Amino acid sequence: MNLxxxxxxxxxxxxDILRDRRTIISMLLVPLLVFPILTMGFTSLILSQAKKAEKQTHKIALLQEQNAPGLTEIIKKIPTLELVKIPSDSIQSAxxxxxxxxxxxFPENLETKLQNEENDSVLIYYDQTEMKSAIVYTKLKELLKTYADSVTDLRLLKxxxxxxxxxxxKIKAENVASPKKVGGFFISMFLPYILVLLALQGGMYPAIDLTAGEKERGTLETILVSPLSRLEISLGKFFAVLTATVVTAILGTTSMTVSSLLGIAKGGEMQAAFSMSPEAGLVILVLMLPLCCFFAGILLAIALLAKSYKEAQSYLTPLMFLVIFPAMISFMPGFELSTKVAFIPIVSTVMGIKEALLGNFHWGKIWITFVSNCVFASFGIIVAKRAFEKESVIFRV
Amino acid sequence: MIQTSNLTKIFEDKKRGKITAVDNITFSCKAGEVFGLLGLNGAGKTTTLRLLATSLKPTSGTASVSGFDIVKEPQRVKEKIGFLTGDTGLYARLTAEETITYFARLYGLHNSDLEKRKTEIIKLLDMEDFKKGQVDKLSLGQKQKVSIARTVIHNPPVLILDEPTARLDVISARNIVEFIKEAKRAGKCIIFSTHIMHEAAKLCDVIAIIHKGKILEAGTLPQFQEKYKIQELDDIFVKIVEEKR
Known part of the structure; x- marks a missing residue:
């Protein structure tokens, strides 16, 4: 082999790849733009909708209000609530x-019962799936609690x-998690999944373009008769696809991390920060690189089976699902990187990265994951090389 | 320059079973000679040429190109051949010049040697005006010139041309015909496949009629005319194919 x-x-x-619009979109634009749009745009939208809903006047209905004239008066004075008459049997549909x-x-004779120091309950109807309904529910609950507290105060005073x-x-709680840890926890759930997914997605179009695409355009035969061995051809293409997977993963990770933190900070609920330790960075590199090699090899081999760009796309879609499901393990609470798990491709990588981002470095298991990923990477490269050597695959037109 | 010996290629097809695409063929082609493989679609022309170009491996038999065995020394064979098809087979997103440079590098040309040869080819094929143009923006004729440049950048002694004019317009096809004549004058060994009879009659020193993977007969046009007492090559071709059916 001549390097x-x-x-x-x-x-x-x-x-060739960098001049292909489809590849540029999937390799550079998607990872750079999707996350800011999804996280920051989405967060901003939800927040602005929630703020708007807080300020708006919402209509509510009181059933059997004659049982609580005092409470009814209090509710009437709240400017953001408007009372309307609705028959009791059409509350749900309303x-x-x-x-x-x-x-x-309100239950029968509520206020009289309360004055007589009897207890009772009030029922609030609302729709949990509707943001505005949920906001009104919270408001009413607060109001009724304040009212109940005032009744309690009167009874105690007496x-x-x-x-x-x-x-x-009194029970007090203090969150000892630093903003860095808060950010780390959030990122540790999403980042491994996104990393794996983007690595695969980034290599997909280049792999199709350099195999089935070349078959379609008739250039594959040209390269086969050039003074190159099949190994040299497959390795040249393999490194190009590998570069695409790595670049996409790096761009996507950076973009996601930055936009997620800005998104959380914008939410205002919690303060978050995130910084990756050099060890965590090393673990990501050590685990992702062989996985990217595996992806590049498999993508090339599968795409080469197809005779056209479209056919290759349909071949690779199931592969996407085969990767998505194990990668989703990072969202599962309580699942840990055990020795057995370290042998399962994708799952081990995702869990290894997750733990590293949380500051847990199980070097033994990380080592096993690395070795098993290298085995899979070699498998990917061999499969790609074999595919390029097979006449029935190359000349399937 | 080219010598085949009982060259055979059998494909395994899941539905149709074993298909003998090239059946025990033996022929030779010398330097400065144009050898034409004349046959219908599916006769085995392309498979034969792919075997000679080493992109397919023979099931049995062998061949040598420029003294190198296609099975044992495929890399050396590839260095000695220029392969061209009617389908230009060019990288659409590369410029004409980048295409030539890429193939020149693959054939081991570097630095001043590469620049010298590139300038020579661009001048020879009159490509100066469009050398910076991206291939997919070029006309068919211009693309064909890029293809020729790519094929001969390493000055190969053997040219393997698979239906080089099949999908071309009249002007582009004429460029190819001129290219073949010029290559013959330069002493190259040329094997080319076609189903266009007048082209074969005009260009070939030796014509081999191939049908269902077998070479039915081979000879010069005058030899065929003498044997069958027929002037036109297409009539000769039909007669030979009909007789063997």
Missing amino acids: KKVKIVFFKEML INNKTIRAAIK RKIDRKLLSPL
Whole structure:
């Protein structure tokens, strides 16, 4: 094998790839733009909708309001709530068709019972799946709680009991997770999944273009009769696809990390920061590189089976699903990188990266994952080389 | 320059079973000679040429190109041949010049040697005006010139041409015919396949009629005319094929 020739093929393939609009979109634009749009755009949209909903006036209905005239008066004074009359048997449909956002049903003689120091319950109707209905529900619940507290205060006052007696032990909580850890936890769930997915997606179009695409355009035969061995051809193409997978994964990871943190910060609920330790970076590199090699080899071999660009796309779609499902393991709470798991491709990589991002470095298992990934990578390269050597695959037109 | 010996290629097809695409063929072609493989579609022309170009491996038999065995020394064979088809087979997103440079490098030309040869070819084929043009923006004739440049950039002693004019317009096809004549004058060994009779009659020193993977007869046009007492090559071709059916 002549490495100089592999290099010539690689640089030509890279030039070709970088001039292909489809590849540029999937390799550069998708990873760079999807995450800012998804995270920041989505967060901004939800937040602005929620703020708007808070300020808006919402219609509610009171059922059997004669049982709670005092409470009814309090509710009437709230500027963001408007009372409407709805028959009790059409409350559900009124909420479903958004005529009202929520309703309160007062029980028989509520306020009289409360004055007589009896207890009872109030029912709030709302739709959990509707943001505006949920906001109104929270408001009403708060209101009723304040009212119930005032009734309690009156009862205690009558008995000359200090309210403090009712709460001998106050429970306080303090989140000791640093903003960095908060960010790390969030990122550790998404990043491994996204990394794996992007690596595959980034290599997909170049792999199709350099195999089935070349068959379609008649250039594959030209290269086969050039003074190159099949190994040199497959390696040149392999390194080009590998570059695409790595570049896409790096761009996507950076873009996702930055936009996720900005998205969380914009949410205002929690402060988040994220910085990757050099060890975590090393683990990502060590685990992802052989996995990218595996992807590049498999993508080339499968795409080469097809006789056209379209056919190759349909061959590779199932592969996407085969990768998505094991990669989703990073979202599963409680799942850890065990020795057995370290032998399962994709799952081991995803879990190894997740743990590393959380600051847990199980070097023994990471080592096993690396070795098993290298085995799979070699398998990918061999499969690609074999595919290029098979006449029935190359000349399937 | 080219010598085949009982060259055979059998394909395994899941539905149709074994298909003998090239059946025990033996022929030779010398330097400065144009050898034509004349046959219908599916006769085995392309498979024969692919075997000689080493992109397919023979099931049995062998051949030598420029003294190198196609099975044992495929790399050396590839260095000695220029392969061209009617389908230009060019990288659409590369410029004409980049295409020539790429293949020149693959054939081991570098630095000043590469530049010298490239300038020579561009001048010879009159490509100066469009050398910076991206291939997919070129006309069919211009693409064909790029293909020729790519084929001969390493000055190969053997040219293997698979239906080089099949999909071309009249002007582009004429360029190819001129290219073959010029290559013959330069002493190259040329084997080319076609189903266009007048082209074969005009260009070939030796014509081999191939049918269902077998060479039915081979000889010069005058030899065929003498034997069958027929003037036109297409009539001779039909007669030979009909007789062997």
